[in-house]
Each structure stands twice: as structure tokens, then as C-alpha cells.
Amino acid sequence: xxxxxxGDAIPALKVTPDKYLPYRYAGxxxxxxxxxxxxxxxKSVGLPSNILHGLYSMGLVAKAAAVGTAAGDPRALxxxxxxxxxxxxxxxxxxxxxxxxxxDGDRVVVDLEAVQGDNRIIRNGQAELEL
Amino acid sequence: MPVKTDAVGKxxxxxxxxxxxxxxxxxxxxxxxxxxxxxxxxxxxEAGFRDVVAxxxxxxxxxxxxxxxxxxxPEVGINFAKLVHGAQTFEWxxxxxxxxxxxxTARLISAEEKLGNGFYVFETTSVNGAxxxxxxxxxxxxxRGV
Numbered sequence: 001x002x003x004x005x006x007g008d009a010i011p012a013l014k015v016t017p018d019k020y021l022p023y024r025y026a027g028x029x030x031x032x033x034x035x036x037x038x039x040x041x042x043k044s045v046g047l048p049s050n051i052l053h054g055l056y057s058m059g060l061v062a063k064a065a066a067v068g069t070a071a072g073d074p075r076a077l078x079x080x081x082x083x084x085x086x087x088x089x090x091x092x093x094x095x096x097x098x099x100x101x102x103x104d105g106d107r108v109v110v111d112l113e114a115v116q117g118d119n120r121i122i123r124n125g126q127a128e129l130e131l
Numbered sequence: 132m133p134v135k136t137d138a139v140g141k142x143x144x145x146x147x148x149x150x151x152x153x154x155x156x157x158x159x160x161x162x163x164x165x166x167x168x169x170x171x172x173x174x175x176x177e178a179g180f181r182d183v184v185a186x187x188x189x190x191x192x193x194x195x196x197x198x199x200x201x202x203x204x205p206e207v208g209i210n211f212a213k214l215v216h217g218a219q220t221f222e223w224x225x226x227x228x229x230x231x232x233x234x235x236t237a238r239l240i241s242a243e244e245k246l247g248n249g250f251y252v253f254e255t256t257s258v259n260g261a262x263x264x265x266x267x268x269x270x271x272x273x274x275r276g277v
Binding site: 045 | 154157160164165168184186187188195196212216218220223226
């Protein structure tokens, strides 16, 4: 992979999950919690709407890290840690950004976050990769 | 209500998941992951994998079922109405490929109250049929206002 240096930004990943994405993710992942699928249920427990699965958003963070540093090689990602914060919503663009924190030989550490506008849905993300 | 700590250290019966090509393709498609090693057997073998390989975060598919009995265990005592997923870590080792049978065991590693919220941290350990560790997950669940 091309030279990576501390402070470098990795390419941002932008994706707008459509209205039905939470259904497809539920089917793919097996997580059918109604807060992700049923607007009325979500509102009844105090949420603004049905919300994106946090682990879907984490999946986008993992993709951004692997594509941004290792051409999407699934062997590269060794560790990923995230904190879930604001609720992600369907039909709004998710942007994942990352900055290289450390480079030590083949080992790279990238700090990442995912936002929808001002809403930071994943904070303090950190990926460790071997390139 | 104080956070129950009696179940800290407890583990639950393992779950086993058979990884298959179509499920990997379905997951990769939903995430918009385009590397052909997740779709095409020939591309996967050319890249050195046994078969179509799962994206790393496919770990949720085979590891999460092990958590269900843990989360519903009255000894743990999680209040689902106030539950949020606070944080998540995965550490990967062997890649998961179609045909693998992956066995996952969940354990409660801590339960404590912080600033009026309950923090329950579970660890899952997933191993393949050859006994090699595939992924270790750390799942932090927060119960608001315990």
C-alpha cells in the first residue's frame, strides 16, 4: 500500500442508507430488534424514528478502514473498537472519516468516526490493521 | 435498583454457526462491500482463502446468537426497555470462510454502576472447527437509569 503517515486522512466513505436498509441489514445480520424496523414501536420507547443498527454503522467504519488502507483486504483488519453515541437514522447520509494515528512497519492504527450531519453516531473509533 | 454482580464470570452454553456462501454474499451486499473474495469462489481461492471469505464484521452474524441466553438471564437482570449498545470491540485472528463451523461462547466479564447507569460487559470467543480463534468480541451494554 502507498505510504501512510501519521496525520494522513484516509478516503471518506459516504453512503445514504435508504428507507428499507434496516430491513435488509436485519435479514443479513439476524438482528430484528423492532427499534430498527418499526417506527411506531421506536417512538413508543422515546426514539425519534426507527434507527440504524449500530453494528451496521460499525460495519461501514470497518469497510472504510479496510478500503482506505488495504484495498479492502479482509485479512488486514485486526482490531476495531467503537463507541455508539447519537442514533443513526435511515435516509440521511452517513460519512465515515479516518486519520492515521500510528505507523509501525506493516502495522497501522487509524482513528475513525461516523457522522450524519452534526450527529456523531460513532465516536472514538480505532482500527488496527496489518498491511 | 443496584446492578446485580452475582453473574460476573458466568458463561453460557456455546452456539455453533455454519458459515455459508450466500449469507456472506448477502451481508457484503447490504454493506456495499465490493471485493470479489466475498462473492466469488475463484477470486477467494486465488487470494489464498479456502472458500468465499466473510468480511470481518460478519462476526456479528455468527457471534451474536451466543449472547441471547446471557442477555435474558435473570441472574444478569438486564432491563431491556432501557438497554442501549454502548461500545463494541472485535479482535480478529483466523478469517471466517464458507464451510467453517464456528463455535462461540459468551461470558459476562463485568457488571457495574457508573453515574446512575448500569454497564454490562460481555466477551464472546469464537473458534473454528480446527480449534483456531476467529474473533474475540467485547460487547458493552448500557442500561440507562438503573
